[in-house]
Amino acid sequence: MSSIIEVKQLQKSFGSLDVLKQITFEVKPGEVVAVIGPSGSGKSTMLRSLVHLEEITGGSIFIHGKTLAENGKYAGSAAIRDITSTMGMVFQHFNLFPHLTVRGNLELAPRTLKRESSQVIAARSMELLTKVGLADKADVYPSMLSGGQKQRVAIARALMLNPDILLFDEPTSALDPELTGEVLRVIRQLAEENMTMIIVTHEMNFARDVADRVFFMDNGEIAESGTPEQIFGNPQLERTRTFLNQE
Numbered sequence: 001m002s003s004i005i006e007v008k009q010l011q012k013s014f015g016s017l018d019v020l021k022q023i024t025f026e027v028k029p030g031e032v033v034a035v036i037g038p039s040g041s042g043k044s045t046m047l048r049s050l051v052h053l054e055e056i057t058g059g060s061i062f063i064h065g066k067t068l069a070e071n072g073k074y075a076g077s078a079a080i081r082d083i084t085s086t087m088g089m090v091f092q093h094f095n096l097f098p099h100l101t102v103r104g105n106l107e108l109a110p111r112t113l114k115r116e117s118s119q120v121i122a123a124r125s126m127e128l129l130t131k132v133g134l135a136d137k138a139d140v141y142p143s144m145l146s147g148g149q150k151q152r153v154a155i156a157r158a159l160m161l162n163p164d165i166l167l168f169d170e171p172t173s174a175l176d177p178e179l180t181g182e183v184l185r186v187i188r189q190l191a192e193e194n195m196t197m198i199i200v201t202h203e204m205n206f207a208r209d210v211a212d213r214v215f216f217m218d219n220g221e222i223a224e225s226g227t228p229e230q231i232f233g234n235p236q237l238e239r240t241r242t243f244l245n246q247e
Helices: 043-049 077-084 102-113 118-131 147-159 177-192 204-210 228-233 238-246
Strands: 005-014 017-027 032-036 058-063 066-070 087-090 165-169 196-200 213-218 221-226
Touching: 005 043, 017 043, 017 058, 017 221, 032 043, 032 204, 043 165, 043 196, 066 077, 087 147, 102 118, 102 147, 118 147, 147 165, 147 177, 177 196, 177 204, 204 228, 213 228, 213 238, 221 228, 221 238, 228 238
Parallel strands: 032 196, 032 213, 087 165, 165 196
Antiparallel strands: 005 017, 005 058, 058 066, 213 221
């Protein structure tokens, strides 16, 4: 099976600081990859570079076999739009528009792109809000929602354009522990539906349960990768063991 994401020798530097060092990996369709590691290890930067929210300084990124970036240079803007439209991203801090209702947040991008009729878009927004358990909140504003509800809206919004790939950047780190479970349940359901996902997370039990593979990042590189059983049960590197013992 060919890879849906292929990353080769990815590099990112801020001046003399190397944030990403020769990152290379592939993700197969339907695979769930959890990315763990200490703060400042490059996890978010790596994820953001996959949707051109960061400029890389070296390496190549291929999505669905199409070139998003090659030898440190991103493709033209039309190609970037075409490729990244197949990917959805969910951020740590929700990034909902406060002046739009929940339904308005979901429907903004599809309506702007004008690929489908208003009726189709409206039907899908309600279908996705039902999926994340928030159909009754369609007409309220984000300020009326709990953090867990906001993040579930953000997931539904990311699904509105029917992405093939979902990227999650610490989706629960801004939430109180009692709200974390409701968000993780939605992500778990997506995993059961074979959505291709890369999840940067500090929820170790969740990574162990849901991921097909785990990347341990440290100091700008994927120091170790393997199945959850390998990484959590028998890590090969001392720095992986040290990190897991601290968690």
